[in-house]
Amino acid sequence: MDPSAGIQEPFDLIRLSLSERVFVKLRGDRELTGILHAYDGHMNLILSDVEEKIMIVDAPEGAPPGHGAVSIVKRKMEMLFVRGDGVILVSPPSRT
Amino acid sequence: MDDTTPPPPAAPASPPPAPPHTGSPTDFLKGVVGKRVVVRLTSGVDYRGVLSCLDGYMNIALEQTEEHVNGAVTNRYGDAFIRGNNVLYISAAEPI
Numbered sequence: 001m002d003p004s005a006g007i008q009e010p011f012d013l014i015r016l017s018l019s020e021r022v023f024v025k026l027r028g029d030r031e032l033t034g035i036l037h038a039y040d041g042h043m044n045l046i047l048s049d050v051e052e053k054i055m056i057v058d059a060p061e062g063a064p065p066g067h068g069a070v071s072i073v074k075r076k077m078e079m080l081f082v083r084g085d086g087v088i089l090v091s092p093p094s095r096t
Numbered sequence: 097m098d099d100t101t102p103p104p105p106a107a108p109a110s111p112p113p114a115p116p117h118t119g120s121p122t123d124f125l126k127g128v129v130g131k132r133v134v135v136r137l138t139s140g141v142d143y144r145g146v147l148s149c150l151d152g153y154m155n156i157a158l159e160q161t162e163e164h165v166n167g168a169v170t171n172r173y174g175d176a177f178i179r180g181n182n183v184l185y186i187s188a189a190e191p192i
Contacts, residue, residue, distance in 0.1 A: 007149060007157060008149060009149055009151050009155075010149055010150060010151055010155040010156055010157040010178075011151070011155070011177075012149075012157070013148075013175055013176075013177045014177055084179070085181070087179045088137065088139075088178070088179060088182050089143075089173075089176055089177065089178050089179070090176070090177040090179075091161075091173040091174070091175060091176045091177070092174075092175055094173075094174035094175070
């Protein structure tokens with residue numbers, strides 16, 4: 001089956017991911033995975049059972065860009081409201 | 097005396113042979129739906145994939161998406177929704 005069947009507009013991709021675990025890339029080097037419960041036209045999201053990954057680049061003073069040590073901080077949240085303007089990308093679970 | 101077949105006038109410059117790519121930005125976007133594209137975000141990250149659809153906010157749905165940072169593949173997504181405000185440009189990666 002063609003995975004793009006029934007997608008006429010980008011939000012259809014999100015609608016088809018309701019109640020599924022989605023990957024969300026946010027501004028500020030943050031990523032979320034969680035179960036999508038609701039969304040709106042701003043891409044405000046309600047997620048549950050969320051894990052957030054925060055990439056922190058700890059560059060020493062004067063180090064060239066991209067040469068700092070990257071540390072990853074993870075945290076879990078039961079229920080989360082994501083303001084839409086922070087969203088860069090949402091990827092549903094692969095339907096391959 | 098009655099030579100009724102005058103030579104055709106020197107080919108007028110006028111009838112334009114339909115230049116291959118003209119039209120509005122909207123025409124371009126309609127033309128690339130279903131094609132491979134490169135979407136660059138203002139952050140400099142590139143997403144290469146098949147454009148399944150887009151809307152008036154330039155929200156984008158991509159299939160078979162590869163995330164490229166500094167030329168290296170950093171992630172793959174079966175489907176991806178990209179929020180339009182992050183988009184810098186959409187480039188056709190195959191002939192339209």
